[in-house]
């Protein structure tokens with residue numbers, strides 16, 4: 001059961017992830033991706049998991065499936081991708097069929113707060129999804145349950161500073177219609193430079 005403050009499929013598909021907006025994000029981030037760095041960054045992260053071919057991975061909030069496709073093609077992994085946006089899943093499923101990877105990648109509509117596959121995965125992987133989720137305790141507990149003993153969790157996410165925020169950032173959060181669920185304090189790697197260089201050459205983005 002969703003707590004107030006959690007985003008819903010209806011919100012994502014009618015506001016943030018309209019099909020046209022998803023294609024705009026993809027034009028910025030690179031084919032099959034809605035997160036900074038595209039396939040190059042995905043490879044760099046997946047290498048860190050150091051998984052044997054045949055291992056099972058859950059891609060939480062798989063978006064257009066970019067990371068799942070890389071894991072299957074380049075690393076020989078079996079991937080289940082779940083995503084709460086039906087618009088996102090429809091586009092991802094068409095790509096999956098076109099790439100002929102259905103024997104190794106399964107994509108399903110689902111909420112990562114409602115997972116029910118205890119001790120099933122060698123790794124849980126997630127790119128820039130947890131900012132959508134308010135109840136971090138439930139999130140990490142659910143993901144932990146789905147991991148086999150010694151399984152790994154690898155995720156990236158957006159962070160924000162302490163309040164008071166700048167006016168334009170507050171307006172952005174307000175526009176999203178959800179309570180801000182970003183991490184405020186985290187030991188982190190700062191990929192801002194790479195984000196600018198790799199994703200947005202010549203584009204003077206404001207990176208929060």
Ligand SMILES: C[S@@+](CC[C@H](N)C(=O)[O-])C[C@H]1O[C@@H](n2cnc3c(N)ncnc32)[C@H](O)[C@@H]1O
Nearest residue numbers: 033034035061062063083084085111112127132
């Ligand atoms: C910024 S996109 C990143 C997509 C993908 N991970 C990538 O790297 O391209 C965030 C994704 O998280 C999904 N999402 C948000 N809340 C979710 C939830 N509770 N369960 C599963 N997916 C969720 C959104 O629908 C969206 O596809």
